Amino acid sequence: MSVTCRRILGKDIIKHTDLEVDPIVTDNPKLLFLTRLWDPDTVKKYHNGDVGITDEYNKLNDFRLMVLDTIKEKFSSSAMFGLSDNEYTRKVASDYILPSEFTSRRSFIKSLKEYEICITTGLHDSTGWRFGEYIASSRAIISDPLRYIPTGNYNHYISFENKNQLIQSIEKLMSSRSLRLNLMLKNKKYYSEFLSPDKLILNMSY
Known part of the structure; x- marks a missing residue:
């Protein structure tokens, strides 16, 4: 079944071309931080009760809440920020929960640009999964420090x-x-040299 047909049927299919966009800067830049919280007790059950x-x-949850609090305090007028909905988040940070139309995969990819x-x-x-999505979209990225050295030497994030x-x-x-x-230009170049599907296949061949 083609991607087009699956989308017509309501399947949430994301192609790499949905992410790709040329860098454009404006006089009024906007900031994006959409994330989630994890229920530590639920996670512990899947790791044999490991307290660590x-x-x-x-x-991790505290760190993400710190980021949200900081954006709310300092940059709320020029930012989209919040959490996806789950039972744990309703208990500890309900004020930050966004409607699903903002946090679904397709909505996120569409708004990212x-x-x-x-x-x-x-x-x-690990490197956050969205780090790669932001690179593919040629965004200016702010991230917690990467623990693993990425391929190349681009200094393409803060x-x-x-x-x-x-x-x-x-x-x-x-x-x-x-x-x-x-x-943004560094991330566009990084994507074209290391993360685009054709380059991933080529790099895996050697």
Whole structure:
């Protein structure tokens, strides 16, 4: 069944071309941070009661909430930010839950191109999945530090580890068209050389 037919039937199919877009900078850049919280107790059940896993997810949730609180406090007028809905999030951060029309995969991909600056946070010390999506869309990326060295040497994102660094990173990108464009162009080049489907296949062949 073709992608077009599956979409007509309501299947949430995402193609790499849905993400690809040329970098465009504006005078009024907008910021995007859409994420989720994890229920540490539920996660622990799938890891044989490992308390360390619970601590890790608690820290991740706290970190993501810090990012949301910071955006709300400092940048809410120029940002889209919030959480996808689940039972745990309703208990601990219901004010940040967004309607599903904003958090579904297709809505997220569609809205992504409207935001020049995108924030992502990883899991298990890994690179966040959305990091790759932001690269494919040639966004200016702010991320927690990558624990694994990416292919190439592009310096194509800005890292932060705490609230002050996050504020500084956002303000730096908000105030500089040239910096935003520089990062966006680097990510477009990175995608074309390492992450586009044809390059992934080619690189796996060697």
